[in-house]
Amino acid sequence: MNVLLGLAGSDESITALRRTIDRTSEIGDDLTVAVLEKADTERSQEEMYRQAEKLLSEAEVDAELERLQGDPGASLVDYAEQGEFDQLVIGGGTISPMGKIQLGSLTEFVLLNAPTTVKLVR
Amino acid sequence: MPDRVYPDGTSGPFPAPPTTDTDQSGREIEYRVVEKFAGEALEDTVEMYVEFDPTDRAQGIPPTGEERIRNWLEAIAESSVNVVARHGEDVVGHAVLVPDVDDPAAVGDVGEIEWELAIFVLQAYQESGIGTQLLKHLLGHADELGIRHVWLTVERWNTPAIALYERVGFEPTGTESFEQEMGILLE
Numbered sequence: 589m590n591v592l593l594g595l596a597g598s599d600e601s602i603t604a605l606r607r608t609i610d611r612t613s614e615i616g617d618d619l620t621v622a623v624l625e626k627a628d629t630e631r632s633q634e635e636m637y638r639q640a641e642k643l644l645s646e647a648e649v650d651a652e653l654e655r656l657q658g659d660p661g662a663s664l665v666d667y668a669e670q671g672e673f674d675q676l677v678i679g680g681g682t683i684s685p686m687g688k689i690q691l692g693s694l695t696e697f698v699l700l701n702a703p704t705t706v707k708l709v710r
Numbered sequence: 711m712p713d714r715v716y717p718d719g720t721s722g723p724f725p726a727p728p729t730t731d732t733d734q735s736g737r738e739i740e741y742r743v744v745e746k747f748a749g750e751a752l753e754d755t756v757e758m759y760v761e762f763d764p765t766d767r768a769q770g771i772p773p774t775g776e777e778r779i780r781n782w783l784e785a786i787a788e789s790s791v792n793v794v795a796r797h798g799e800d801v802v803g804h805a806v807l808v809p810d811v812d813d814p815a816a817v818g819d820v821g822e823i824e825w826e827l828a829i830f831v832l833q834a835y836q837e838s839g840i841g842t843q844l845l846k847h848l849l850g851h852a853d854e855l856g857i858r859h860v861w862l863t864v865e866r867w868n869t870p871a872i873a874l875y876e877r878v879g880f881e882p883t884g885t886e887s888f889e890q891e892m893g894i895l896l897e
């Protein structure tokens with residue numbers, strides 16, 4: 589399967605990255621990792637890019653690594669449309685103090701607009 | 711300081727518990743603070759959620775199954791503020807505030823931090839005015855404690871709940887996706 593992983597700067601993105609790397613080394617999917625430009629997150633795009641590079645090489649997974657500029661949702665969906673991807677993976681869903689699941693606006697945009705199956709890693 | 715955007719003006723005053731009144735179906739309902747959310751008080755509330763119809767769940771809560779319900783309530787019990795609606799011996803509604811901080815034990819002034827609100831009324835008791843009363847009494851009690859910033863999220867299509875929140879003074883904070891985030895500022 590040809591998988592595209594979109595990474596913002598959140599903790600959920602790190603979780604999605606780790607899980608996707610594990611799955612890729614197990615199954616042997618083709619993986620492309622797109623690092624998004626997103627303001628107001630815990631990590632900058634550059635930090636996230638380096639983190640992805642490090643985890644991929646530690647796991648000895650051979651993946652395409654890309655930086656996407658501009659609005660994170662629009663740039664990711666646009667990139668997905670231009671490639672031949674079977675699945676788009678994003679991290680999403682935080683848990684509030686109450687225990688409520690909350691999906692952010694990036695998650696909503698991607699679920700509603702992506703041309704492919706979307707996998708939401710929680 | 712609060713991270714979210716709250717209304718410029720304050721809302722209130724709200725009635726404080728305990729209160730007993732008659733709902734729109736003629737049932738006598740008591741609104742009461744649960745000082746210590748443990749033991750029997752906790753078990754009565756677990757029982758309410760066991761009865762709760764899962765089609766009315768909101769963003770994953772309440773969980774289903776007695777064990778998961780108890781774990782959820784125990785996890786928030788320690789530092790939460792709770793008001794219940796009782797009909798006779800039964801808990802038929804529950805409204806709760808949970809502090810939005812990593813370490814609730816370290817909170818000095820409850821007025822400085824933000825509190826997340828949730829409210830549930832058992833299906834057989836809905837649309838009788840209990841939700842409105844319960845919400846007002848929780849806010850009245852919160853006000854007594856010195857709490858000022860209360861927020862919640864609600865699924866965008868849950869129009870009865872959104873209308874209820876707006877009526878007491880909640881306003882959208884600007885953050886929305888599948889959920890609408892709303893906030894209220896107490897006096």
Ligand SMILES: CC(C)(COP(=O)(O)OP(=O)(O)OC[C@H]1O[C@@H](n2cnc3c(N)ncnc32)[C@H](O)[C@@H]1OP(=O)(O)O)[C@@H](O)C(=O)NCCC(=O)NCCS
Pocket residue numbers: 766767768827828829830831832835836837838839840841842843863864868870871873874
């Ligand atoms: C939201 C909730 C707490 C409201 O409790 P309630 O006891 O039904 O509330 P009230 O009877 O005070 O009703 C408040 C208003 O909403 C209206 N309303 C309540 N449920 C409604 C429904 N299903 N459809 C249309 N209107 C509804 C009532 O008519 C009333 O309006 P009015 O004052 O103009 O007559 C309750 O419906 C509930 O527990 N829902 C499931 C959980 C949930 O969604 N919680 C909110 C997110 S945490």
